[in-house]
Amino acid sequence: MSQFKLCSFKTCPWVQRAAIVLRAKNVPYEITYIDRNKRPDWFLAVSPHSKVPVLLVDDKEALFESNAIAEFLDETAAPRLHPEDALARARNRAWTDYVSTFASAISNTAYSDSEEEFAMRAAKISDPFSKLNDALAKRGNAGPYFNGPKFSLVDAAYAPFLQRYTFMDRIKPLGLIEKFPHLLAWRDALLAAAAVKASTVPNIEDVWQEGLITRNRWLKKFVSESVVGADAAA
Numbered sequence: 001m002s003q004f005k006l007c008s009f010k011t012c013p014w015v016q017r018a019a020i021v022l023r024a025k026n027v028p029y030e031i032t033y034i035d036r037n038k039r040p041d042w043f044l045a046v047s048p049h050s051k052v053p054v055l056l057v058d059d060k061e062a063l064f065e066s067n068a069i070a071e072f073l074d075e076t077a078a079p080r081l082h083p084e085d086a087l088a089r090a091r092n093r094a095w096t097d098y099v100s101t102f103a104s105a106i107s108n109t110a111y112s113d114s115e116e117e118f119a120m121r122a123a124k125i126s127d128p129f130s131k132l133n134d135a136l137a138k139r140g141n142a143g144p145y146f147n148g149p150k151f152s153l154v155d156a157a158y159a160p161f162l163q164r165y166t167f168m169d170r171i172k173p174l175g176l177i178e179k180f181p182h183l184l185a186w187r188d189a190l191l192a193a194a195a196v197k198a199s200t201v202p203n204i205e206d207v208w209q210e211g212l213i214t215r216n217r218w219l220k221k222f223v224s225e226s227v228v229g230a231d232a233a234a
């Protein structure tokens, strides 16, 4: 089996997506955390957009873009996480594509610079939440994951962002996800999944909160003093 090394910032949800896929397949990997403010030359040489994740394969090949990495892992390591049926697979890929819109709505809100900006951006989360809720309502299975009992690449794509929403909701309750029962149940199943739990540093929520402080975002005022120093080379 190939050797895999993931390059990451401590809280990157896109790296987490790749880590979830590796965990779901029980594939061993190393993870190297780099400082986002001082990216090493070896990393810049292999990351065309200077972004994480980069997946080093056998210290020879470097893959970038979390979706390409997830698809590569799914094609090369068992068990297959994509559905066998081509139509179902295409629908899964379509929803996986939508994750960047979903992610932006959440990240933009979390990183707002003022209360007004926060309120304006938070109001925009309802639309992607409603779209996903409808997709889950119409998927024709009872869950708990997107395709039913089997964890898939769609689950791996959305879990990091539903987790970030949850972190945000815990410090500044938004009362939004509760309006979307299918999404709420999916979120709960994803956050309880072993592959998701094992995909980050153990104190991810503290590190995420610390990131609000180091980036000087408006939400930092809701962060408890106890997390200061949690380390946010994120």
Ligand SMILES: N[C@@H](CCC(=O)N[C@@H](CS)C(=O)NCC(=O)O)C(=O)O
Residues within 6 Å of the ligand: 009, 011, 012, 013, 014, 015, 036, 050, 051, 052, 053, 064, 065, 066, 067
């Ligand atoms: N579309 C990319 C997004 C990756 C991304 O945005 N990563 C962030 C960290 S979470 C990054 O490296 N940003 C570059 C920067 O902060 O300059 C993917 O799916 O891999």
